[in-house]
Amino acid sequence: MQRQVALIKQSLFDQGYLDEQFVELEELQDDANPNFVEEVATLYFKDSARLISNIEQALERGSFDFNRLDNYMHQFKGSSTSIGASKVKTECTMFREYCRVGNAEVFSLFRTCDECRCLRTFKQLKKEHATLRKKLEQYFQASK
């Protein structure tokens, strides 16, 4: 079991899903707070599920409100950074960049391109997020 735990963890780091911030969190765990990382991970996924749902609703409405989208992404990026979710953080950064560019875009055709990039990035983000969630669930399960 121990070996499996180590393997899952190693692959998460090797594949870039997690970064050293996750290690910082593990160092905050002790005998008095043995499940701290799992607890914050649970909070993170609860938060991020809500944000993903908000973003999807905003995108479904058809008109791109870049400011609102950027606001959601700001929160998403913040908590992803704090938990060490490296790939998700990168996708958030890209999404925000497209929002920034799209917001400033005058030509509607180019604006549509930015919107497409946002949608594509968001799709990728959801994929990374789902993979991370599954792998972390396996990790915590194996650690018990």
Added chain:
Amino acid sequence: MVMAAEPQFHVLAVDDSLFDRKLIERLLQKASCQVTTVDSGYKALEFLGLREGVEINDPDAVSTSPVIHQEVEVNLIITDYCMPSMTGYDLLKEVKESSACKNIPVVIMSSENVPARISRCLEEGAEEFFLKPVRLADLNKLKPHMMKTKLKNQKLEEIETPSKVESGTVAAVVEPESEVEPKQIYLQVVQQEEQTVSNNKRKSVEEGLSTHRSRPRFEGITTAV
């Protein structure tokens, strides 16, 4: 004389995100601090005794003079910058403008590195500005700031209640009637301060000491330790 154990600092942490509150709470606990977390600037002001539990934009609010809660000593306020309704900057301003709380060090946290924001906060009196995610090493930098206020508060208490034994850095009881003893104890306190506060802070600590009017005879002391 017995060296006192490391004093307990009480930190008030303010953040609207539950996730961030949990994180900062654990970090502060790991740094051996006592923590109180609140989810808004208003709740923070309430806790500090600067608000009567009333929202600022409540039209039915009756303005009353604020009640200062002396029992709850706060050695540091650490707050998120981006919060709905009242930002960390607004909270910082309120704290620094209050006579009761202006000496409490305030630290601002933000996930965004905006130089204009950082300098604005520092100019308004914030002690430090931390980029999130905050780490244990960042919090350890805050100990000298918290120590300064705690010692100041303890010394004020000492003067007011001379027979009370402090559990903090003062290792002996102050006897104001005796000519010799107060001076010795004063020097002991300063010695302990010297050990705990870095050399850069020495000037501000001495300045702090020399403002105690009740002991004018000690103003001239520049401790040669």
